[in-house]
Amino acid sequence: MRQHFVLFLLLFFTVSCTATTPTEDPVVSYALCNPKATTETQQLWSLLCAQYGRNAISGVVANIDWNTREAENVYQWTGHYPALNVFDFMNMHASKDVNPSGWLDYSDMTPVREWYQAGGIVGCMWHWQMVANNGVNRTCSPGTEPGQTSFDASKINDPSSAEYKQMVKDIDQVAGYLKTMQKLGIPVIWRPLHEAAGNMYEFKGGKPWFWWGAQGAEVYKQLWRFMYDRLVNYHKLNNLIWVWTSQVGDTDWYPGADVVDVVGRDNYYALQYPLMKEFNTLRKLYPNKLITLAECGNGDDVDMSLWSDIWAEGSRWSWFMTWYDAAYNRGDSDEHQFAGPEWWKDAFNSGVVLDRDEVRGLLK
């Protein structure tokens, strides 16, 4: 009888471990690129690494720029806040600290500070806009049309050029905000210069769709490394976890293992099977990096798979970040374009998605 009891206990623990341990844990390097990373950044990094393959960290992007509007949506729908809120510096030209007639203020850290103090992870991305060819609008889209910009990123190698000075000025402005976060003890998941290769590798005739990719892979990598050097070495920003966004097939565009901590993928054809293939591809290409679903949501002709299905198919993205719906947030649409209540309820019910409270508990 006692033997049976011991056998039962053994069987019980075996089943318990099997149920919580993934069959194939990804192997990650537990070192950040920046050896001087702050304590808080190291702690966040440790959490990301520890959860990788076991649980996904939930995330949303801000409604356009500097707020937690989308996170509030998720809370209203599910009673849970997502763990990660990603802010976007896209309207930095309209920030009141540099533009008296601006409509937002990136120097006011209130939304970031409140989010962090509530236990949230802070992310920042940057739709880096340049003045369009018409001299009035701002845009990320490269080209010669009036509404596009012919801004030449290759001038990052020409310190005497106006373009170089503009890029340095913009990077320095963003550095100021990131430095304030560092002073507040806030680590930042930092994802600049995303989707550089555009759809070049998706179909014949595809092109980069942001100006920072328009001059090709070599210029892009120079720009990335310039930014890394400027932020980390010049501005002494040690609170950044660097995320490079792959377009899959764009290995020539990878800036290098020494300046990238995480490889991301943005996908709006987010179906479980192709996602699983892309995850496995990226994991093989970048075996010592975390792999993350840096942007996701419904596409034009497909609805994103439920997270429980994505996970069941074998994807083990470190975190996911769903996109905002401006029309929904304005009240012009009853249906969220990218990820609505049902999707989020499934995510939190899947048992493999961490919300803000759970992350706060793990970081303590």
Next chain:
Amino acid sequence: MGYRLRFILFCTLYSVLCTLSAQAVERTILVGPKTIGKAWKDNIVLESRHFAEAKAGDIITVYHDRAKGTAQGAFQNPTNWQGVAPEYAYFGIKGPFRMILTDDIVKIAREHGIAIGGHDYRILYVTISDAADYQETIVWKGTPVQMKSDWSVSAEIPAKSFANLREGDAVRFHISKAQAGASIKVMDFTWNVIDRTVDGAPVGGEAFNWYILDNAPLLKIQLAGGGMNTALRVSGTGYRLDKIGIVQFVGEVNEDISQAQRAPKEYLLQPGEIFHGEKAFPNDWSGNLRISAAPFQKCTENDVLLISYKVDPAAKAAGVTPQLSLRNGQTWDEITGAAEPVWYPLDGNDVVYLFDAVALDAVKTRGFILTGVGFTLTRIEILGAN
């Protein structure tokens, strides 16, 4: 001229006017429903016969429901799927939307018909009405205002101009010198956009019509007060505002739908079905149907695709062999990865396609495109191997 003769002439003229007036009606030319779903995939072509007697100034009105907040409409040339005019390539929709025919559009309509497209709404019915059904009163004609590229200019329109504006009317902005990319933005007296259909809407040609579909904009105009208080601020880029009119419908509605075109019957998809309806694959090879990867996500090898169709009797008469082929949804290559496409001859029996590993990977990754000639597709169903 004697009194009797004058009386006869008067009666004759009156009867002619009455007859003309009786013809000035809104006539239904398409009866739905026709769902215009996501991603610009759906459309319906209004047959050219409806436009045999059409003329510039006539108006097409699309009545619809189930419009999402981000729904857009479009009037397209069926030969190239471009907008029949720049301002009709895409536009936000809320209530019924309209197009005023020009000579160029009439020419397209008579030769090829007009396609109605867009996304995220359902067409209920479509009408055509005579220009005479609409009466315009010019309510503002100040100094023309040129809209600059930086959107910095606006025309301030006093409230008194809209004293007689009613729900169901249209405000017509007469414009000139419209450049490519010209847009209009209409704001209320507080500088907020008064209605999302006029928030940067594309403009071109000689006029832009803003349809007053509910009471909300009227209330905002009333809140400005009356008289010379500014009620509307008309802004935008790349055009000149010359004058503003209010257009009111004064015609009648013809209830006869016997000559109307009927939209193909719509079916609710049953479990396993990925298409059910009628999709023509004409002899000119213009028929393609793209199926996304979504329905295949949980398919396994040896699942079966069952394709049902009706052979087009006219195809054989024209010397065309009815056949279909399944292509990779991304590359247009044969779905099995074979170098040459496989053509399935259509003899009346269903096409049964058994997935192998290569084809399964292809459909689960990018879906497929069904192409072919000489038949009407009626149904596609996935049958599980188990």
